[in-house]
Every structure is written in structure tokens, then in C-alpha cells.
Amino acid sequence: MSVLEALRVPAELSARVPAEQRGAGRDDVRLMVSRGAAVSHHAFRDLPGVLRAGDVLVVNTSPTLAAAVNGRLGGDGVVVHFSTHGDDGRWSVELRDPDGRGSTRPRPGGPAGGVVRLPGGARLVLEEPLGAAGSARLWWASVSVGVPGLLAAYGRPIRYGYTERDQPLAAYQTVFARPAPDGAGSAEMPSAARPFTAGAVAELVSRGVQFAPVTLHTGVASAEAHEPPYPERFSVPAVTAWLVGAARAAGGRIVAVGTTAVRALESAAGADGVVRPVEGWTDLVVTPRRGVRVVDGLLTGLHEPEASHLLMLEAVAERAAGPGAGRRVLGRAYAEALRRLYLWHEFGDVHLLLPDEGPH
Numbered sequence: 001m002s003v004l005e006a007l008r009v010p011a012e013l014s015a016r017v018p019a020e021q022r023g024a025g026r027d028d029v030r031l032m033v034s035r036g037a038a039v040s041h042h043a044f045r046d047l048p049g050v051l052r053a054g055d056v057l058v059v060n061t062s063p064t065l066a067a068a069v070n071g072r073l074g075g076d077g078v079v080v081h082f083s084t085h086g087d088d089g090r091w092s093v094e095l096r097d098p099d100g101r102g103s104t105r106p107r108p109g110g111p112a113g114g115v116v117r118l119p120g121g122a123r124l125v126l127e128e129p130l131g132a133a134g135s136a137r138l139w140w141a142s143v144s145v146g147v148p149g150l151l152a153a154y155g156r157p158i159r160y161g162y163t164e165r166d167q168p169l170a171a172y173q174t175v176f177a178r179p180a181p182d183g184a185g186s187a188e189m190p191s192a193a194r195p196f197t198a199g200a201v202a203e204l205v206s207r208g209v210q211f212a213p214v215t216l217h218t219g220v221a222s223a224e225a226h227e228p229p230y231p232e233r234f235s236v237p238a239v240t241a242w243l244v245g246a247a248r249a250a251g252g253r254i255v256a257v258g259t260t261a262v263r264a265l266e267s268a269a270g271a272d273g274v275v276r277p278v279e280g281w282t283d284l285v286v287t288p289r290r291g292v293r294v295v296d297g298l299l300t301g302l303h304e305p306e307a308s309h310l311l312m313l314e315a316v317a318e319r320a321a322g323p324g325a326g327r328r329v330l331g332r333a334y335a336e337a338l339r340r341l342y343l344w345h346e347f348g349d350v351h352l353l354l355p356d357e358g359p360h
Helices: 044-050 147-154 198-206 238-249 259-267 309-321 326-339
Strands: 030-035 038-043 056-060 068-073 076-085 091-098 104-106 115-117 123-129 139-143 210-217 232-236 254-257 278-282 297-301 350-354
Touching: 030 044, 030 309, 030 326, 038 044, 038 326, 044 198, 044 350, 056 238, 056 259, 068 147, 076 147, 076 232, 091 123, 198 210, 210 238, 210 259, 232 259, 238 254, 254 259, 259 278, 259 297, 259 309, 297 309, 309 326, 309 350, 326 350
Parallel strands: 030 350, 056 210, 056 254, 254 297
Antiparallel strands: 030 038, 068 076, 068 115, 076 091, 091 104, 091 139, 115 123, 123 139, 210 232, 232 278, 297 350
């Protein structure tokens, strides 16, 4: 068993409320920096001094939806988590049981044909699972009303049991979020970008760091099962493809803000390492075996040791520290985070993976 697999995160290191309710603002979180195998500790407000002119931060502009809605399946109360809007108009959803404390716990998927009664007289019909019927967490469902309007009227942000209480939707939006014309968005916040403020962006820009937008509408995470991500809708615009190419040619580093930004950008990168404009669906799962073609660094939250996202972090760490070094780099960093009592999850502290040498 590796050091990383042996780690256990105590419950008291889960960030239970947003940073601005614990301290002086959204950016009042800690920043752990891994340069190859070396680890250093900072405040997030030190980020402009950690990056350098010519670096590009790739940010996800997807807004967070109020994606949790109460309903009834037969005589049982359920909570519907709306995950992803399909091309055929259906939605993938996860049904969960209320836990009596304001959050939810898992429940078996289905049944096919099951009808969930929703607020305002709306009805949701479960049609087929995404994956094996006996174990599928997510199901395709048809809904009798427009879901964006339903969420606006009756939804609330998805919340897990480690948080203390419900928060307003604004607490789950990042400074980079932009409304989509069709009401699309992310079921869960692209949380690595949460500490950024308008002031932090202005300071970074004044120091020559550039920002490149992508969009990836993230679905519902598997908080308990730690499954790899399902296909998600994304887009990489022409301006981002051009900016990334120009920065790399000039020796700048491409630093993704969050795993969603990595998935989007790497989905647009060809085997030649060139990023091209694209939009559609991605089923890419970034692992050390696949590697990363474009991303040099990653700013991300702290993940559970069992989380599938850690394979992506390993891939980025191996680009920074060399083949085979990813798990060792992450193990050392996470041991440091535990020792120094960093906070986990979407309201917690952040971790920046950077190369230990000059840019490629």
C-alpha cells in the first residue's frame, strides 16, 4: 500500500462552511505548492508571487446550478440531484435519501418507470440507467417541465454531509461563472476557482499572468463510490486554443484551475500537443498511463485518498516531476497537508502542482 492510499482524512479536517464565514474572505484559505517533490506552504493571496509573467491560468466558466430538488417516489421522500442535460432533452439524475440533517445519503438506483413527483406539479420519469442496471447511480429521466425553471424556483445547491448547513447559491459560484443561454451549468461547483476574487484576478493580470476560459458542465460526483467521471459537455473556444499555443511557444506554463479545466483542455489537445477549438461531449479520463499533453500545472482542492481525481493529479505530477513520480509527490504533499491541518473539500484549502524546473 502506498503512502497516499494509507492516508485517512479525519472528519475535523472537512471544511464545514465557506472561507468567508471562517475568516476574512473567499481568498482567506491556505495554498500548498508542490514543485516536483518539494512542498512549500503559503496563503492563497501569495499566488501572484508564486506564478510568473507569461503563465496562463485555464478557468472553467460553467455556473453552478441549484441542482437539488425535493420529491416523492411512491410514499418515500427523495432528493433529486440533476446531473447532466442530454442531447435528447432528458436529464441524468441521481436519487438520494434525505438523512434528516439537511443533506443526503445514497439509495439504490431506479426503478425503471418510477415516477417522482416534484414541486409545482412537475413529474420525473426514470427511464434507463447509465451503466449496469443493478449498480447504476445515475439514470436518464424525462421531466414534464423545463428543468432550468424548475431549479430556479425550487432548487438548492447540492450539499454533502460534511458541511454544516445549507448555503445560498452565491456561495457556490466562482468569479469566473458566466450564465449559459440555455440555462446549462454544473451540478457541483468547479471549486478550485472558489478562492479567486476580482482583486486577485486584477493583481495576477497586472503581473503578466493571463486567463483562458473553457467550459465544462460537471455532473454529480460519486461522493461515496469514487467512480470515474461520466461523459460531460464542454467547449474550448478559439481564443483559448490560440492563447495556450502562443503561451507555450513563448515558454509560458499552462496551469489548469481545477480538474474540470484539465479534462476540457486535454480533450481539445491532439496527439501532437496542439489545442484546437472544439465543443461537444468528452469521455476522457486522465490517468498517468494516458498522461497530459498540454497542462503543466494544476490548482486544485484536496481530494479524498480514494477519489478517482487523484489519477489525474498523478498524471500532472508526473509531467512536473518525471515518469513514475506522481504517487510519491502526492503522498508527500498530502502527508504535509494532514500534518499542518489543511482543510478538505469545496470550501477548503487548495494545492498547486508546478514543474520543478523551467518550462518545457
